[in-house]
Amino acid sequence: MKEITLSIFGFGNVGRATARVLLEKTGFFRKKYGLSFKVLSVADTSGLVWLPEGIDLREALLVKENFGRLSAWTNDYEVYNMKPGEAIEEVNPDIVVDVTNDANAFPWHLRAIRNGSALVTSNKPPLAFHYSELVGEAERRGIPYLFEATVMAGTPVIALLRENLLGDRVESIEAVLNATTTFILSRMEEGKTFEEALREAQSLGMAERDPSGDVLGIDAGYKATILHCVAFHPMTFGEAEVRGIDGITPELVREATSHGKTIRLVATVERGKVKVEPREIPLESPLAVSSNENVALIKTDLLGELLVKGAGAGPRETASGVVSDIVKAGLVLREA
Structure with a gap:
């Protein structure tokens, strides 16, 4: 022992x-x-x-x-x-x-x-x-x-990239990495305003008193930067292009819904590039997660597409x- x-x-x-x-x-x-x-x-x-x-x-x-x-x-x-x-x-x-x-x-x-x-x-x-x-x-x-x-x-995406896909060349990662923004956008689809959805997230302990790290995309940007470091080569958060969900209005949410789509804060990670932004995605897309789920769609030269999905928040x-x-x-x- x-x-x-x-x-x-x-x-x-x-x-x-x-x-x-x-x-x-x-x-x-x-x-x-x-x-x-x-x-x-x-x-x-x-x-x-x-x-x-x-x-x-x-x-x-x-x-x-x-x-x-x-x-x-x-x-x-x-x-x-x-x-x-x-x-x-x-x-x-x-x-x-x-x-x-x-x-x-x-x-x-x-x-x-x-x-x-x-x-x-x-x-x-x-x-x-x-x-x-x-x-x-x-x-x-x-x-x-x-x-x-x-x-x-605890969803093991870092170990997967760092220890398992050693013979693969990662080509890209698309991911939804922040559960708080997913919760807010989901509530807005149900008719709440951004402010009402944010207050609910704060009352449930999903968002901090200062929610800027989540709603401005900073948290997702940190995570996407780390994924780039592991999958490709080291870079810093200052090199990432980050836009949050603070500009998303009920009108934009309704418009996406009318087209059979949903808005999620999506991180795109490619060699030398990290971009985080709200995007319209089809409801049938694996990126259309709900609740506290996170998801990463990893594309490699040998394996093709690999989907990693699981809880992305919670103590x-x-x-x-x-x-x-x-x-x-x-x-x-x-x-x-």
Whole structure:
């Protein structure tokens, strides 16, 4: 049995879902993979809780859910006010897990790799802006840097492109990658205004208080940029052409419906080109998804068309991708 130590940064919905999966599947991981995971530290915006003997994740979940912050956890635990980079070096885990929304996480991702820690993340901006530096540094050091959950939550499109289609030349990817915009557009097809549909998405927790990342296409642009980096070659989000759904009116939705079509925010990824824009698509198209589904239509020279479809949002769905990467990294470290 190989014990793998973890530090978890971010204890919001995805961080807590990840912790629950680690608890629920302890026996499964031991039996199937010969791996035991010990969480040394957990951090949210209020502070970092660290215990070399290992954190009690059940207690961590109770504290967060009852008090809303880990800094309220004082019984037997000390709360530290350390920046992630400092914490990584102090705690020195086998795997750093970043499930934050920290847009400035690139420096501490790089620090983790250089410190010898594997890194698993659902955080998109570091890769959308610094893919080449991060993946290159990890490859040079032979350290796992895994990011399945950055695109399509737990639906394994990154692994498919990175590990499976190794003999294929990818020609193009068309994808719907943002569930919030799909929800809003679907509600507009039912007669709601953009503002009414957005408010409903916010009330259900599907859209943030500041929804600009979704409705302006930024989130989909980040994801499409990462797909380009994996399928073709590194590029940055600044090179992508991105337009969101903020200009879509009920009239445009009705017009599309009258033609037997639907409007979706579609990402087109080709060699050297990433474009995200709302497009009219036929109702029978595989891109005409609903609810929280994401879809990617991948075209290659050998396989032809490959459709990857699944949940693209939700804490547990995202945790599926995060935990899968934790296990992958653990298996690499077991053999090191």
